[in-house]
Amino acid sequence: MGVLRNELETYLAKLLNAEQFKDYCPNGLQVEGQMQIERIVTGVTASQGLIEAAIAHNAQAILVHHGYFWKGESPIIKGIKRNRISTLLQHDINLFAYHLPLDVHETLGNNVLLAKDMGWQIDGELAGTVGLQGQLAEPTSAGELKTKLAEKLDFNVLHIGDETRQVKRLAWCTGGAPDYLQQAVDAGVDAFISGEINERTAHLAQESGVHYFAAGHHATERYGVRALGEHVASTFDIDVQFVDLPVPV
CATH class of the missing domain: 3.40.1390.30 (NIF3 (NGG1p interacting factor 3)-like)
Structure with a gap:
């Protein structure tokens, strides 16, 4: 042994x-x-x-x-x-x-396994980053997505955006990566999920209309x-x- x-x-x-x-x-x-x-x-x-x-x-x-x-x-x-x-x-x-x-990693990586746990479809990489992009099986409200993230990750998720708005297309990168939000905006997604957020990206989320979910560096x-x-x-x-x-x- x-x-x-x-x-x-x-x-x-x-x-x-x-x-x-x-x-x-x-x-x-x-x-x-x-x-x-x-x-x-x-x-x-x-x-x-x-x-x-x-x-x-x-x-x-x-x-x-x-x-x-x-x-x-x-x-x-x-x-x-x-x-x-x-x-x-x-x-x-x-x-x-x-x-x-x-x-x-394609099977053991944080990004792939977060998507698997959440039931997200992976469409490919988020250009210029180590993150991914994809979509939900069906549209849901931002508030419902926040609740599911919080339950899966056992974390008090921070959300920037209107909780009543619908979300379908996503980009995500576990851990830090708040500055990947601009690439998510450029990709035309509805929401970006990462572990952390910073002050400048909070403004970018508000002004771009892209939902930001900070779901915990450790947790993700x-x-x-x-x-x-x-x-x-x-x-x-x-x-x-x-x-x-x-x-x-």
Whole structure:
């Protein structure tokens, strides 16, 4: 039972086409731990809380969507970053992280799985972005769409727009991506769904008439890493546990 670290690293890189992405962070093994892996904890973000959960589960690896070493951040290892990395090293735990590869994967990606969960038809990519566009099975009010999103994601969804207006055509991108709203406007959709919104895109939504649904960065990105963990568990016959540590944004 179990898988070697290098074997898992190679398998995930191929499965997710990780090398083809110019990302904001390194994709793959970010912190090296022990060679033999028998238990993995998955989660959205490699927070201290997730690391502690992995220790409690006696896991040899953590697999996340949001890891470390982001472009533009200080390279100095101190404070919270030091505590996290130190804890991983002390317990000999591997950290694997996949960002954009886990957003856009055709079967395990956040965008595809959000659409599947919501029952949206996918028509193709949203031009110039890593998002998608498509449509509802039948038109519904913006208020009804907000309610369904809130129920599916267990999140207090923020909506910009008239809740009584009908929605049919959609564009979406999980996580942040508020600035993809302009591409959604250009695509002529009725609504755009993402995890977060910012001040300037709130104005754009109001002035363009395109509904904006901010459905939670964490909430919309549970899908991919959980599905990837389930795939790894079945492929290698090992123990993989998803740990959900929600945040209110």
